[in-house]
Amino acid sequence: MRKKIAAFRPENLLPRTREIAERHGFDFFGFPVFELVASKEALSEIEAVFAEGVDIAVFTSVNGVRKTFEICEGKIDLKSSVSNADVELCAIGPATKEALEARGLNVDLMPAEYSAEGLKQMFNALGVKGRRIAFFRSSEGGKGIIDFLAINGAAVTDISVYTVKKIDPAELKELFESLVKYKPDYVIFTSSLTFKTVFNAAKELGRENEIFKAAKIAAIGELTAETITEEGLKVNLVAGKSTFEDLLNAIKEHAQ
Secondary structure, three states: OOOEEEEOOOHHHHHHHHHHHHHOOOEEEEOOOEEEEEOHHHHHHHHHHHHHOOOEEEEOOHHHHHHHHHHHOOOOOHHHHHHHOOOEEEEOOHHHHHHHHOOOOOOOEOOOOOOHHHHHHHHHHHOOOOOEEEEEEEOOOOOHHHHHHHHOOOEEEEEEEEEEEEOOHHHHHHHHHHHHHHOOOEEEEOOHHHHHHHHHHHHHOOOHHHHHOOOEEEEEOHHHHHHHHOOOOOOOEEEOOOOHHHHHHHHHHHHO
8 A cells, every 4th residue: 555645845845755755665645835036135244255265165955056046046146156266166965966067066064964963073074163164055044053163263254045935824825725635644744844834734724643653754954854753743754865765765664
């Protein structure tokens, strides 16, 4: 019998996600819980950080890569700005690394563990005192790593390249009711932001127990898993690599 999985993906990724899930032998249910909006006002910050000089540029997600390039398109040659500067490029996870490489950029740094602790260990090994570090990420990004770097003497620029437009939980009521009736074997979370949005909406609709206690929870990456456990929930499995297909393979092994 096919295992049933549920995931919360952007509208444009749902057809592809369903195709991948079904190819791996799963029954799939999914819907978006927010839209990602590029922060056009971040252009001046991006221009300034390269004009003033930066030692390490950090991209924390595929969305961060996409939205940064979207903001710069037709205005800044971001590839040349990175390539021509004496900057080390850091990617969090293989999917982010691949997104940068697909745009012709070489990734110099990637933490062995894709978590806040993994990032700290990497920066500790590098030594950050006096170094200029720029983050290109969501406006929802946690401040823990920024504070850690600042305490250790780095000059940090935290650029919000996209914001999250959350869908009103009232508009999601029927979808959450359908999710409860679907009774997934596994609920998948691909980012901390996705989990937080779903968890808060489920609580507002009074569906958190039916969703989070009835199904096993699967996470892409240790950062996402950390966020889930902070809410007192058990993460049943974490993908060894941060891609959706890797997580599906992990679920197949877990379900045996």
